[in-house]
Amino acid sequence: MWKEIEAAPADAILGLTEAFKKDKNPGKVNLGVGVFKDDAGTTPILNCIKTAEKKLVETETTKGYLPIPGNPAYGAGVQKLLFGADSEVIRSNRAATLHTPGGTGALRTGADLLKKFKPAAKVWVSTPTWANHKGIFTAAGYEIADYPYYNAETKGVKYDELIETLEGVPAGDVVLMHVCCHNPTGVDLVGEQWDKVVEIAKAKGWTPFLDFAYQGFGDSIEEDRAAVEKFAAAGIDFVVASSFSKNFGLYNERTGAFTIVTPSAEETAVALSHAKLTVRVNYSNPPAHGGLAALTVLADDALYEQWIDEVAGMRDRIKAMRAKLVDGLVARGVEQDFSYIKEQRGMFSFSGLSDDIVEWLKVNKSIYIVKGGRINVAGLTSKNIDYVCDAIAEALKA
Ligand SMILES: Cc1ncc(COP(=O)(O)O)c(C=O)c1O
Structure with a gap:
């Protein structure tokens, strides 16, 4: 052959x-x-992960399958990182999180899920972007479009051109954005610029797909999620691909999460049901170890503090x-x-x-x-x- x-x-x-x-x-x-x-x-x-792994080994009683979206406590832990513990999104059950094999698994799960309901949608990516973005979305059957992003002369963002392009993105298309620590440029949007992007997403009806692979590598866990909080406050549909490869150092444990946010708990439940089907025919259910190690850190005050120090x-x-x-x-x-x-x-x-x-x-x-x-x-x-x-x-x- x-x-x-x-x-x-x-x-x-x-x-x-x-x-x-x-x-x-x-x-x-x-x-x-x-x-x-x-x-x-x-x-x-990371030392916090070493300790968590020891704890896990001592307390684990089975290697039985995880549920398709993973351990519910893991999803809850990820949502606290994404939105803050007292977020309205969490209180009103507007978010659903699935434990995925890395950020890449989250991106592909999201790409497949959105494709199912918007088969003609294009995905818009920044110029330049992480090379695998185009690969993942092309493999999921998308046509790729580019939005202007990096300005090689000013070494900043081509903000006006970016806004003009986003204003013209058709409803239903997907716009992939890096939440912080843009790869490869290291150049991010800031406060009011994000407000404008959120306003356009809401007005035009395209779907923001947020790639969050470096939470904590910019300023702090809290400051780096500012854009996610802005999208959440807008009450619109969006999705987030989280990777814990970098901030938990869990590269080879393939630890990530795919989070769906909608305007209501009812819509989120529907979206989750379809995301589960997407996962079932792809990798069936997530690999446990990395996620459970991260969860052990997130659920223990002392380990959490240690993690924050290690990320810093x-x-x-x-x-x-x-x-x-x-x-x-x-x-x-x-x-x-x-x-x-x-x-x-x-x-x-x-x-x-x-x-x-x-x-x-x-x-x-x-x-x-x-x-x-x-x-x-x-x-x-x-x-x-x-x-x-x-x-x-x-x-x-x-
Ligand atoms: C921007 C971006 N998104 C996603 C990922 C994927 O992360 P993971 O290794 O968890 O699949 C990376 C990894 O380098 C990345 O840089």
Whole structure:
């Protein structure tokens, strides 16, 4: 069957990691991959998760299937993170949450669910966006449309063009938006800009699909959910894909959630019934371990506090490396202004380095950066930062 079929191209980012692994240069640096690294260059298991896992192992009595939407307590815990414990959405049962295999599983579940009832709907994604967004929605049968987002000149959001485009999105279409720490640019909408987007969504009747993969990596768990709260307060239909890969460090446990919000408890119950059918024919029911570990943390005051501290630790480390990179380039006499890297949020930085420079850094210095110039700032450590600053300064002068 496969004789006549051409091999598929390697995933751009994972392909870069393969090349990195093969590189024999002991000083090599991987700034491509999208996982958090500590200053020792490892992706740690959070202490709160280690404790929760021990607790789980001691108390677990079965490996029986979870219900299709997962453990109800997990859904409730996720909703508190999304909306705040005393939210009206929670009190009035306007939200339903399903435990999904990672944020990717949540995105695909949502894509399939919405497709079922709006088969002609397009999905609108930011230019640029996380590459897998297009892959997931294309696989679910959507036509993709783009909305303007990143302004390479100002290093900010093309706000006016964005608003103009959103004003023209037809009712029923899906608009995918990053809640915080936009991947790959690190540039987010702020307070009143979100108010305007919510107002347009409500007026035009398109469906907001919020991708929330970095809650806590911007400012805090509470501040980072501000946009979600604004959509919730508008009383409209929207959905959220949460990933706990980054903020709980649960990458390989495939831990995420898909949350549906509607104007009423009745509509939410209907939506949930269909979401369950979507899940049943896809992965049947979620993998338990990661979600139950996260739930154990969320349900225990001491572990929760520890988690908040550990998320703050990851966030602060990334911010510190942003500053070191920018200051390091200034100290080396680089004239180009990179100060915007300090303002970007989350793990990624659209560095502004051209594809030529990115290639030069790989070939000459074994520094691996994704084409387009996205840097995983968490890949910088106190050991490699000087090497990286020297290399970028040399590349720019060359
Ligand atoms: C913007 C965005 N959405 C979703 C995801 C998916 O997360 P997960 O690994 O939990 O599937 C990622 C992961 O990198 C991401 O960057």
